[in-house]
Amino acid sequence: MQLVVARIGRAHGIKGEVTVEVRTDEPELRLAPGAVLTTDPAAAGPLTIETGRVHSGRLLLRFAGVSDRTGAEALRNTLLIADVDPDELPEEEDEYYDHQLIDLDVVTADGTEVGRITEISHLPSQDLFIVERPDGSEVMIPFVEEIVTEIDLEEQRAVITPPPGLIDDRAEIASARESGDEPR
Numbered sequence: 001m002q003l004v005v006a007r008i009g010r011a012h013g014i015k016g017e018v019t020v021e022v023r024t025d026e027p028e029l030r031l032a033p034g035a036v037l038t039t040d041p042a043a044a045g046p047l048t049i050e051t052g053r054v055h056s057g058r059l060l061l062r063f064a065g066v067s068d069r070t071g072a073e074a075l076r077n078t079l080l081i082a083d084v085d086p087d088e089l090p091e092e093e094d095e096y097y098d099h100q101l102i103d104l105d106v107v108t109a110d111g112t113e114v115g116r117i118t119e120i121s122h123l124p125s126q127d128l129f130i131v132e133r134p135d136g137s138e139v140m141i142p143f144v145e146e147i148v149t150e151i152d153l154e155e156q157r158a159v160i161t162p163p164p165g166l167i168d169d170r171a172e173i174a175s176a177r178e179s180g181d182e183p184r
Contacts, residue, residue: 001099002038005030006080011072017060018072023122025095027059030082040079047080096151105157106131106141109149114167115139117158139167
């Protein structure tokens with residue numbers, strides 16, 4: 001199975017280093033020196049990581065055979081893809097690979113069917129489940145502990161406790177005026 005682990009950004013300096021947008025929770029495993037990664041577009045690879053370092057909070061990589069800024073810049077926006085055993089599990093107990101979550105049924109704590117996870121969107125602040133509802137519409141559910149309370153891979157379901165308005169249009173709006181209190 002193949003997992004996208006990073007996207008190559010701008011060239012850094014003149015010796016062939018590039019910035020990368022990390023898309024894995026295990027960069028020390030997937031983006032270590034010596035790792036051979038396939039690419040999208042395929043013509044750019046495969047690429048072998050020669051060196052890696054963190055500079056100003058960004059991961060910088062240099063690939064074998066890329067020794068100058070021109071070569072590095074030619075790799076911009078290339079996706080780096082690692083081959084992973086489909087039975088491999090993340091190191092942490094509460095972590096999941098995207099392929100484990102895709103197609104899970106999403107239900108509320110009381111058992112109400114919400115839909116099926118069709119995609120995972122990785123944003124800088126959090127991940128989102130893209131859930132297809134039975135009527136064909138989509139809803140986005142933040143993958144945070146407060147909302148996604150359980151992932152049961154054996155039962156193939158994700159249990160959620162959504163706040164009002166997340167999966168329906170009936171948001172509860174609290175107002176001080178409803179209780180008879182008028183502003184002074």
